[in-house]
Amino acid sequence: MNHELAGKAVGILKDLVAFEVLGGQSNLSILDYIIAFLNDHNVEYHLVPNQDLTKASLHCRIGPAVDGGLILSGHTDVVPVSGQDWKSDPFLLTEKDGLLYGRGSCDMKGFLACCLASVEILQASPLKRPVYFAFSYDEEIGCLAGTALATAIRSYYTEKPEFAIIGEPSMMQPITGQKGICVLQTTVTGSAGHSSRIRQEVSAIHVAARLITWLEDKMDRMIADGHIDDRFFPPHSSMHVGKVSGGIAPNVIADKCTFFWDVRIIPADDVYSILGEFNTYCQDLEAELKLRFDGASIVTSEDHPPVPPLGTNSDSDIVPLIQKISGHHVLGTVSYAAEAGQFAEQGFKTVICGPGDIAQAHRANEYISISQMDECLQMIGRLAAEFSH
Numbered sequence: 001m002n003h004e005l006a007g008k009a010v011g012i013l014k015d016l017v018a019f020e021v022l023g024g025q026s027n028l029s030i031l032d033y034i035i036a037f038l039n040d041h042n043v044e045y046h047l048v049p050n051q052d053l054t055k056a057s058l059h060c061r062i063g064p065a066v067d068g069g070l071i072l073s074g075h076t077d078v079v080p081v082s083g084q085d086w087k088s089d090p091f092l093l094t095e096k097d098g099l100l101y102g103r104g105s106c107d108m109k110g111f112l113a114c115c116l117a118s119v120e121i122l123q124a125s126p127l128k129r130p131v132y133f134a135f136s137y138d139e140e141i142g143c144l145a146g147t148a149l150a151t152a153i154r155s156y157y158t159e160k161p162e163f164a165i166i167g168e169p170s171m172m173q174p175i176t177g178q179k180g181i182c183v184l185q186t187t188v189t190g191s192a193g194h195s196s197r198i199r200q201e202v203s204a205i206h207v208a209a210r211l212i213t214w215l216e217d218k219m220d221r222m223i224a225d226g227h228i229d230d231r232f233f234p235p236h237s238s239m240h241v242g243k244v245s246g247g248i249a250p251n252v253i254a255d256k257c258t259f260f261w262d263v264r265i266i267p268a269d270d271v272y273s274i275l276g277e278f279n280t281y282c283q284d285l286e287a288e289l290k291l292r293f294d295g296a297s298i299v300t301s302e303d304h305p306p307v308p309p310l311g312t313n314s315d316s317d318i319v320p321l322i323q324k325i326s327g328h329h330v331l332g333t334v335s336y337a338a339e340a341g342q343f344a345e346q347g348f349k350t351v352i353c354g355p356g357d358i359a360q361a362h363r364a365n366e367y368i369s370i371s372q373m374d375e376c377l378q379m380i381g382r383l384a385a386e387f388s389h
Helices: 003-017 028-040 105-117 119-124 146-156 204-224 271-290 318-326 340-345 370-386
Strands: 045-049 056-062 070-075 094-096 099-101 131-136 163-166 175-178 180-189 238-246 256-265 297-307 332-334 349-352 367-369
Touching: 003 028, 003 105, 003 370, 028 045, 028 056, 028 105, 045 146, 056 119, 056 146, 070 105, 099 105, 099 370, 105 119, 105 367, 105 370, 119 370, 131 146, 131 370, 146 340, 163 318, 163 340, 175 340, 180 204, 180 271, 204 238, 204 256, 204 271, 256 271, 271 297, 318 349, 318 370, 340 349, 367 370
Parallel strands: 070 131, 070 163, 163 349, 175 332
Antiparallel strands: 045 056, 056 131, 094 099, 099 367, 175 349, 180 256, 180 297, 238 256
């Protein structure tokens, strides 16, 4: 372990954890810190702001403007701590027995800290190919900035970066597959009335129940038709309804019912095909319901835009590279969504590989180990060496 470098990374992590920037909030405070750090090291950076200029992603390049470079990418936002049983201040990095406790320490400010701590090493290396940083906002509420950031990198530089490593916590195991996700809201409008008139009125709750059953049946049909990818658990695309609300009393037919649901998609499946079938079913059912109540309707909208899956093939050029620089040769997949699929959609050969255990993310007393931070620093050091010859 390079104790000086590890100490620098921990110090930076302490600074980053202190910024209570939740998904959906402005990230300009933590971005100002990163910008000041880059300015101190004479690294030119570029911003990708949102429409009202309250948030921004950042990208920069270290090394020559030639094709074949690699992007190190992470997000600046974290999830809330409200209602969680923290044993220490979640926004004050606390070290105990080699573990660093704090919100975002694992997901994923530990990776950001390793990137920044490695700037001088990258600058001192005779890089033949460049290394880029790409830091986004609002990842935790739907990967809302990932596509814009990846697109900006693709269009801004005259050279063509080839690879991307998304530093989500993977215990430094190379991850070549992630499920995509789409979160939706469906609202059924029926007709209110006395519950004895259930055959004359349209119960929004009863209709919603039919739609929810359709989603589960569709998932089962896809499994039966062989839509299986054994790299994942569960090894198939899943449809899940997580929240339902409707009705005012047991003896009143509900005229409104809303449910929120998600689709977690394996790389071989098409989320738009599933949504298209669902919408066709809804349209047919709505036409049937209108015969009973003309105001009946079924409306589905995106709660946030679809996040594409990642399905990097084992023969991709990034696989031997990430295996070499990470020191881990066994490839894995994850069922959570991340920005990796968005970078892959823009043509970058992409994997996930970062310090920390995803089991620690989003929970009370989140931590990352110093040893995992050191592994990540070693990976970036090996990357610098690999790109220097």
